[in-house]
Amino acid sequence: MTFEEIYKTYWRKVFRLCMGYVNDHDWAKDIAQETFLTIWQQLSKFRNESSIGTWVFRIATNHCLRQIEKNKRMPKANMPTEIAEVPQTDDSSKIEFLYKCISELPETDRIIISLELEDLKQSEIANIVGISEANVRVRIHRIKEKLTRKFNTYEE
Amino acid sequence: MKNKIDLKELWNKQETTTPDAKELFDKIKRLKRNNLYALIATNVALLLTCAFIGFVWYYFQPEMITTKIGIVLAIMAMVLYLFAYNRMIPLLVHVGYDMNNNQCLQQLLKLKEKQLFLQTTILNIYCILLSVGLFLYLIEYALRMELIWAIVSYSVTFLLIVVVWFDFRLRKIKKQQAKINGLIDKLEVLGRQLTTNE
Numbered sequence: 001m002t003f004e005e006i007y008k009t010y011w012r013k014v015f016r017l018c019m020g021y022v023n024d025h026d027w028a029k030d031i032a033q034e035t036f037l038t039i040w041q042q043l044s045k046f047r048n049e050s051s052i053g054t055w056v057f058r059i060a061t062n063h064c065l066r067q068i069e070k071n072k073r074m075p076k077a078n079m080p081t082e083i084a085e086v087p088q089t090d091d092s093s094k095i096e097f098l099y100k101c102i103s104e105l106p107e108t109d110r111i112i113i114s115l116e117l118e119d120l121k122q123s124e125i126a127n128i129v130g131i132s133e134a135n136v137r138v139r140i141h142r143i144k145e146k147l148t149r150k151f152n153t154y155e156e
Numbered sequence: 157m158k159n160k161i162d163l164k165e166l167w168n169k170q171e172t173t174t175p176d177a178k179e180l181f182d183k184i185k186r187l188k189r190n191n192l193y194a195l196i197a198t199n200v201a202l203l204l205t206c207a208f209i210g211f212v213w214y215y216f217q218p219e220m221i222t223t224k225i226g227i228v229l230a231i232m233a234m235v236l237y238l239f240a241y242n243r244m245i246p247l248l249v250h251v252g253y254d255m256n257n258n259q260c261l262q263q264l265l266k267l268k269e270k271q272l273f274l275q276t277t278i279l280n281i282y283c284i285l286l287s288v289g290l291f292l293y294l295i296e297y298a299l300r301m302e303l304i305w306a307i308v309s310y311s312v313t314f315l316l317i318v319v320v321w322f323d324f325r326l327r328k329i330k331k332q333q334a335k336i337n338g339l340i341d342k343l344e345v346l347g348r349q350l351t352t353n354e
Contacts, residue, residue, distance in 0.1 A: 069339060108350055114167075
């Protein structure tokens with residue numbers, strides 16, 4: 001796969017992952033760009049030991065986690081400004097709420113649920129995060145329960 | 157199962173457009189250019205410092221070996237400092253992005269500890285080399301002075317070294333330690349998140 005193909009296929013996915021992590025449009029875009037910068041630099045070293053998707057998501061999630069090195073910007077759970085400009089429909093407020101709830105989870109849970117919502121297999125998530133598949137399954141279940149509870153309260 | 161479908165649907169509805177790859181390539185170009193400028197600036201600074209010290213050597217024609225050793229030590233201190241901060245430490249920081257999160261966090265933790273050790277050690281060596289260098293360099297000129305001026309010169313130099321050693325060095329080390337220790341704490345929290353449910 002060429003860099004351009006990877007970029008076209010994965011930009012949206014990587015952006016959504018970053019958005020779930022920080023819930024800030026500009027910041028998410030920055031992390032996504034840093035991710036593709038690393039991909040561009042490392043592509044020649046990619047040896048097909050894992051699927052390209054796993055490799056891309058590993059780089060993206062590590063970039064998310066390493067945001068702790070940048071002290072100036074602490075994760076915040078505000079509503080993203082970008083979406084606020086879009087005319088409010090029932091769905092858009094739900095989308096905002098979903099991303100807000102995810103960004104309030106512990107860091108590694110944000111990554112796990114984002115990957116799950118991106119439709120990755122649990123074995124792939126386990127491979128990206130570096131925990132067992134059983135653990136991934138248990139955690140996805142718990143996170144979804146938590147999110148569902150929040151949504152139920154939200155809709156009441 | 158309905159909730160699962162709902163969450164995925166909502167997740168995928170997040171407004172995103174793929175920005176033109178040109179924006180990214182501009183950023184890459186900018187980064188490369190900045191790296192090049194940093195490299196040039198580092199080398200120019202290094203060359204100018206060495207040229208200045210070389211000029212001192214040539215112009216004042218030191219006769220004693222202590223002066224020459226002093227100059228060499230001072231140059232070594234500066235080269236070491238610049239090398240460490242511009243080459244070695246960035247190399248340590250930018251690795252491991254294609255590992256899994258767990259390995260990446262563990263590696264980052266190790267790297268930060270190493271970085272802390274390196275920065276402290278290099279700063280200590282830098283201060284020692286510079287102090288000893290200055291001390292040796294002054295011997296020849298102090299011998300040519302009247303006793304009172306020699307004492308004044310050495311007292312001022314000694315005071316300067318004490319300030320560098322106990323104030324500048326300790327403050328800098330403390331600042332670096334606080335920063336890296338804060339990061340290590342946060343990394344440990346993240347690491348625990350991954351291991352608690354195992």
